Amino acid sequence: MNLSLLIILPFITAMGILLSTGLKQVRIVALAGSFVQLGAAIFLLIQYWQERSAGNHSPMLFDVTYVWFAALHINYHIGVDGISIAMILLTASVVVAGILVSWDMEKLHKEFFFLLILLSLGAYGFFISLDLFTLFFFLEIAVIPKFLLIGIWGSGKKEYSAMKLALMLMAGTALIFVGLMGVYYAAHSFDIMEISQMHLPIEVQKFFFPFAFLGFGIFAALFPFHTWVPDGHASAPTAASMFLAGISMKLGGYGCLRVATFLMPDAAHAYSWIIILLATIAIIYGAFATMMQTDLKYINAYSSISHCGFVILGIGMLTQTSINGAVIQMVSHGLMTALFFAAIGMIYSRTHTRMVAQLGGLLKVMPFISTLFVIAGLCSLGLPGFSGFVAEMTVFMGSWQNPDTLYRIATILACASIVVTAVYILRATGKTIMGPISNTYSHLTDATWNEKLAAGILVAGIVLIGVAPFLINQLIVPGTENIMLQIGKAITIK
Amino acid sequence: MMLFDFFILLRQELMITAIIFLLLFIKLGKERNNETILLLVNIFLFVNLAVGFCCNTEGAIFSGMFTTNTLVVFEKNILNLAIWIISMQSYAWLKTHKQVIEFYLLLLSSLLGMFFMISSGNLLMFYLGLEMSTIPLAAAANFDLAKRQSSEAALKLIISSAFSSGLLLFGISFIYGTTGTLVFSEMATQITNQPLQLFAFILLFSGFAFKISAVPFHLWTADVYEGAPVAVTSFLSVVSKAAVVFVLVSVLYTVFKSLSEVWYNIVFLIALLTIIVGNLFAIRQNNMKRFLAFSSIAQVGFILIGIAGSSQKGTASVIYFLLIYVFSNLAAFGVVSLVSAIKGKENISDYKAFYTTNPMLAWVLTIALFSLAGVPPTAGFFGKFFLLLAGTEKGSYWPITIAALNMVISFYYYLRVVKAMFMDSNEQPIGKIVIPGFSKIALFICVIGIIVTGLFSWIYDYIFSLSPSF
Numbered sequence: 019m020n021l022s023l024l025i026i027l028p029f030i031t032a033m034g035i036l037l038s039t040g041l042k043q044v045r046i047v048a049l050a051g052s053f054v055q056l057g058a059a060i061f062l063l064i065q066y067w068q069e070r071s072a073g074n075h076s077p078m079l080f081d082v083t084y085v086w087f088a089a090l091h092i093n094y095h096i097g098v099d100g101i102s103i104a105m106i107l108l109t110a111s112v113v114v115a116g117i118l119v120s121w122d123m124e125k126l127h128k129e130f131f132f133l134l135i136l137l138s139l140g141a142y143g144f145f146i147s148l149d150l151f152t153l154f155f156f157l158e159i160a161v162i163p164k165f166l167l168i169g170i171w172g173s174g175k176k177e178y179s180a181m182k183l184a185l186m187l188m189a190g191t192a193l194i195f196v197g198l199m200g201v202y203y204a205a206h207s208f209d210i211m212e213i214s215q216m217h218l219p220i221e222v223q224k225f226f227f228p229f230a231f232l233g234f235g236i237f238a239a240l241f242p243f244h245t246w247v248p249d250g251h252a253s254a255p256t257a258a259s260m261f262l263a264g265i266s267m268k269l270g271g272y273g274c275l276r277v278a279t280f281l282m283p284d285a286a287h288a289y290s291w292i293i294i295l296l297a298t299i300a301i302i303y304g305a306f307a308t309m310m311q312t313d314l315k316y317i318n319a320y321s322s323i324s325h326c327g328f329v330i331l332g333i334g335m336l337t338q339t340s341i342n343g344a345v346i347q348m349v350s351h352g353l354m355t356a357l358f359f360a361a362i363g364m365i366y367s368r369t370h371t372r373m374v375a376q377l378g379g380l381l382k383v384m385p386f387i388s389t390l391f392v393i394a395g396l397c398s399l400g401l402p403g404f405s406g407f408v409a410e411m412t413v414f415m416g417s418w419q420n421p422d423t424l425y426r427i428a429t430i431l432a433c434a435s436i437v438v439t440a441v442y443i444l445r446a447t448g449k450t451i452m453g454p455i456s457n458t459y460s461h462l463t464d465a466t467w468n469e470k471l472a473a474g475i476l477v478a479g480i481v482l483i484g485v486a487p488f489l490i491n492q493l494i495v496p497g498t499e500n501i502m503l504q505i506g507k508a509i510t511i512k
Numbered sequence: 513m514m515l516f517d518f519f520i521l522l523r524q525e526l527m528i529t530a531i532i533f534l535l536l537f538i539k540l541g542k543e544r545n546n547e548t549i550l551l552l553v554n555i556f557l558f559v560n561l562a563v564g565f566c567c568n569t570e571g572a573i574f575s576g577m578f579t580t581n582t583l584v585v586f587e588k589n590i591l592n593l594a595i596w597i598i599s600m601q602s603y604a605w606l607k608t609h610k611q612v613i614e615f616y617l618l619l620l621s622s623l624l625g626m627f628f629m630i631s632s633g634n635l636l637m638f639y640l641g642l643e644m645s646t647i648p649l650a651a652a653a654n655f656d657l658a659k660r661q662s663s664e665a666a667l668k669l670i671i672s673s674a675f676s677s678g679l680l681l682f683g684i685s686f687i688y689g690t691t692g693t694l695v696f697s698e699m700a701t702q703i704t705n706q707p708l709q710l711f712a713f714i715l716l717f718s719g720f721a722f723k724i725s726a727v728p729f730h731l732w733t734a735d736v737y738e739g740a741p742v743a744v745t746s747f748l749s750v751v752s753k754a755a756v757v758f759v760l761v762s763v764l765y766t767v768f769k770s771l772s773e774v775w776y777n778i779v780f781l782i783a784l785l786t787i788i789v790g791n792l793f794a795i796r797q798n799n800m801k802r803f804l805a806f807s808s809i810a811q812v813g814f815i816l817i818g819i820a821g822s823s824q825k826g827t828a829s830v831i832y833f834l835l836i837y838v839f840s841n842l843a844a845f846g847v848v849s850l851v852s853a854i855k856g857k858e859n860i861s862d863y864k865a866f867y868t869t870n871p872m873l874a875w876v877l878t879i880a881l882f883s884l885a886g887v888p889p890t891a892g893f894f895g896k897f898f899l900l901l902a903g904t905e906k907g908s909y910w911p912i913t914i915a916a917l918n919m920v921i922s923f924y925y926y927l928r929v930v931k932a933m934f935m936d937s938n939e940q941p942i943g944k945i946v947i948p949g950f951s952k953i954a955l956f957i958c959v960i961g962i963i964v965t966g967l968f969s970w971i972y973d974y975i976f977s978l979s980p981s982f
């Protein structure tokens with residue numbers, strides 16, 4: 019399959035949106051475009067499986083290189099492995115769901131859907147890039163739409179949140195830029211696969227790894243650079259929250275893995291204790307901070323910090339299983355938080371409040387939405403049968419394989435945080451959907467068809483991973499094996 | 513040398529001279545209304561731009577005083593393009609102005625001076641061209657005849673230019689004293705690490721820094737930009753800056769090549785200072801013109817970082833960035849000049865809720881500001897990326913980190929304007945603006961330029977192939 023399709027399709031959709039008039043046309047175009055993208059992503063998955071079962075063991079499939087800036091050795095080089103395909107599928111599902119839940123967007127609808135699609139274009143481009151310049155290019159494309167989405171359509175202190183998010187993420191890209199420069203002048207290439215064959219000098223790795231890892235870490239809510247997450251998520255409109263948690267934060271995790279760890283494995287070893295430390299703090303701090311929140315969106319945002327901590331933890335542990343876990347956790351968290359935000363958005367659009375204390379008994383009037391809320395909550399606290407369990411379990415098992423005492427302590431602490439998660443999730447769920455219902459809410463209606471469809475897609479993903487984890491495992495293992503190969507080289511050199 | 517070759521080599525200068533004389537004849541003839549004159553001028557300027565693209569030749573005339581090659585012709589084409597866009601953008605302002613022809617006479621003589629400056633192969637010619645470009649500009653800055661601020665701007669411009677010319681002359685005389693020549697190619701072999709020559713270099717560099725308003729020689733910029741008419745401001749911030757940078761690049765890489773160890777650090781230091789000071793002042797501005805003035809100071813800092821690279825990457829990235837800068841800065845100034853000419857409003861707070869009344873102009877300004885900030889897919893991203901890439905070549909990673917983080921600060925103030933246009937509410941937003949045809953063409957060219965120059969790599973590759981490498 020021609021991977022550029024994943025960039026061309028959103029581009030055509032965006033142009034179609036610009037050309038159409040009226041909410042009805044715009045949303046139809048956007049939905050059709052996003053479904054085609056989802057179709058393309060599934061088609062890519064099928065083709066990938068066919069190639070792999072036909073015995074094609076090259077690390078990257080469908081890779082294509084076009085010379086872009088010949089003078090500077092910059093190429094448009096794209097290709098995918100299982101990890102990228104998992105991310106692409108996640109992106110495609112969240113985009114469809116995001117467009118479906120914003121079905122009745124009245125204010126500036128054309129611009130709204132245009133920016134959503136632009137954001138997805140950046141994300142697709144990022145996940146298929148095998149050239150650091152292309153990757154950086156698409157990463158920055160994905161930042162700006164967020165600023166406008168939050169600032170124009172958001173709620174609460176939206177300008178503040180939008181600015182904070184944009185500036186922090188841009189600071190992240192500035193750090194990444196310095197990291198890229200270091201790699202470029204050491205390897206005289208931007209090509210990821212080429213650089214991975216070279217084994218950069220240890221001093222170069224040690225100097226530039228922190229730049230790259232911290233830069234991507236800001237995207238993935240690495241402690242102490244997580245502060246954009248709560249404000250950004252809480253102020254954003256529903257679809258933008260879903261995109262932020264479901265897609266944007268994954269850009270960071272994927273970058274930490276593909277750029278920082280894959281290209282600079284020695285430095286990843288040297289600094290892994292710092293990464294573990296920060297990740298553990300994020301997990302525990304995020305969990306406890308969530309306990310104190312009274313706003314549903316803030317609850318989900320702070321729990322995202324905690325959950326993304328597992329991604330960083332998995333990467334920092336540097337074992338095959340833990341990295342598998344990190345990738346599964348990225349997908350699982352993306353689907354789960356998107357579902358959570360969708361459910362919160364549905365509740366908010368009906369009750370006009372997100373405060374836990376003012377809600378109650380919603381199960382009686384909106385059983386469907388309440389069920390979604392429960393599913394997302396249970397997935398978040400890691401109930402078997404849902405994706406959260408698979409992901410967290412894999413991370414813990416992989417982490418335990420690391421025999422160092424410090425790492426063991428970190429693993430135990432991270433495991434313990436699940437108890438805290440259970441406390442806040444069960445409390446929020448109980449107060450919101452159980453108990454007596456107040457009269458003001460008794461006339462409210464349940465989910466509409468578009469909301470049901472959006473939720474259905476996300477729930478299907480969550481359950482599929484939860485029930486048949488071997489599927490995603492088979493998909494990503496060749497990719498993570500490849501990364502492990504790099505890390506293995508680093509250990510033997512030491 | 514055949515007379516014909518002579519004409520070919522000088523064709524861009526002769527073209528400008530011809531236009532100047534034509535305008536003088538029109539002025540002598542019977543009174544015509546402004547619209548006809550403006551139409552004619554814009555057609556002339558378009559022809560002028562087109563002529564530049566034909567018949568590339570290399571050569572030197574006037575016994576090496578005037579040299580030209582493909583790169584120089586390309587640089588002049590950039591300036592021709594810029595002045596054509598500026599001319600079309602100021603249509604709304606000039607339509608009712610009493611002295612249209614005089615305005616063009618001043619602007620074009622200044623441009624002619626710049627052409628000679630860029631082509632100079634001799635310090636004397638360089639100085640002549642520089643003065644010829646500066647003096648008409650001071651008169652042009654005074655062209656909002658009824659405004660006191662405008663004359664103040666003119667006075668400030670002329671005093672600060674005189675001061676910087678003095679520095680330049682002082683430096684030139686030292687150079688002549690120590691090397692015994694004014695010809696660039698002969699000078700290059702004579703320059704070593706002698707203290708007097710270093711001193712001369714510092715003086716010369718300060719003179720340049722004045723012209724491109726690098727810190728600490730930037731103090732005149734904001735007042736002049738604010739007081740002068742928008743057309744002159746855009747000319748000052750784009751054309752005159754670009755011309756001086758073109759010369760600076762070639763002088764640093766050729767004449768002062770043997771001092772590169774020295775100027776590398778100086779350029780880097782000045783660049784970082786310029787970026788930081790420009791950024792910090794830009795944050796606090798409320799007037800659009802002052803805001804763009806300080807942001808353009810910060811941009812100069814980034815350009816200087818590119819110069820610190822090796823000759824080929826450095827030259828290519830600087831010229832490429834200036835081409836992009838022409839499009840993005842002129843798009844921003846185009847919108848500002850329309851709003852200021854038609855509605856008389858220049859403050860950022862006036863732009864609140866601009867999007868509700870003028871969506872197209874708001875998008876153009878947004879794209880321009882994003883390009884200035886360096887956000888993909890606009891060309892500004894590529895420009896900034898390649899500048900910093902060139903500057904990193906010799907391994908100055910900490911300064912580059914500072915510069916990269918400063919991009920975040922600059923991001924803040926550009927987004928502030930975007931926020932005002934899209935997110936803030938306003939009781940009395942700027943009313944619907946009817947865009948004149950010429951301004952539409954100009955803005956369209958700018959937007960197309962912003963998109964095409966970056967994504968399509970052949971422009972960079974072309975500039976790279978022209979840039980000299982030693």
